[in-house]
Amino acid sequence: MNLLIADDEQHMLHILKAYFEKEGFTVFLARDGEEAVDLFYHHKMDLVILDWMMPKRSGIEVCRTIKQLGHTKVLLLTAKGEADDEFAALQSGADDYVRKPFDPRILLLRAKKLLHLNAKVVIGNVTVDLEEQRIYRGEQDVMATHKEFELMKYFLANKGRILSRKMLLDHVWGFDYFGDERTVDTHIRRLREKIGESCIQTHRGMGYSLDDRL
Missing domain, CATH: 3.40.50.2300 (Response regulator)
Structure with missing residues (x-):
């Protein structure tokens, strides 16, 4: 936003x-x-x-x-x-x-x-509890790690917008992080396994976005 x-x-x-x-x-x-x-x-x-x-x-x-x-x-x-x-x-x-x-x-x-950014955000069958810092698929806590939750929160704030790996690294890992950008790919793959493949879209050569049709 x-x-x-x-x-x-x-x-x-x-x-x-x-x-x-x-x-x-x-x-x-x-x-x-x-x-x-x-x-x-x-x-x-x-x-x-x-x-x-x-x-x-x-x-x-x-x-x-x-x-x-x-x-x-x-x-x-x-x-x-x-x-x-x-x-x-x-x-x-x-x-x-x-x-x-x-x-x-x-x-x-x-x-x-x-902006009506409520404590709980529902995307399809996924619920993100911003206060408790938990992600649920249906009624089940997917046990998201801290980085997975921060990724999801950043996607929510930019729903429908394509976010480059560098943007995700800067905002989730911090500007002083010097690791490989493939770290983002690994965490997004694990997050998809927990919340479903369709939530996060891949844009080849550009980055990722949270599906704004959900």
Whole structure:
């Protein structure tokens, strides 16, 4: 899923980017309102997180622009704490409103709730329990390993999108992993044996995808 985060605090941007990328999001960063609008025009976004007070164009202005163009979810961040401010944020079309300072884990949960990324995701006869970190085929726990579960979670966040072996290595094994890309093939083969061959599609020379028809 594509996520745009706009904030003029560089440190905040990089912290949030790390949290959301770990959960499988593709993250775009903007340092001001104009850059946020430009990125929104050029990339399909599933969620936009905007700081209220930004250079060039405020989060409120950017939110109104985004809502005029479609139904993309928008979450506003602000240090403002008055009831009138919250009312103004929601009146601009924002779907949610989070006051600074905040715990990035709470923001992540609020974002997932907006996107309806529930604790349990059902794909055919496979159920992925994101809270318990378990995968079930029918009623049976397939006893997925940690890496198998992380692979499945990343596929869920990018359902229908082709993911290269390098992307899977970077997001599941980490950017500092220097092993062979065939490690991905081995883990996907084992995951398929547990959840069924049809869930994960192979795209020769490109990578893998979770079947978006399921």
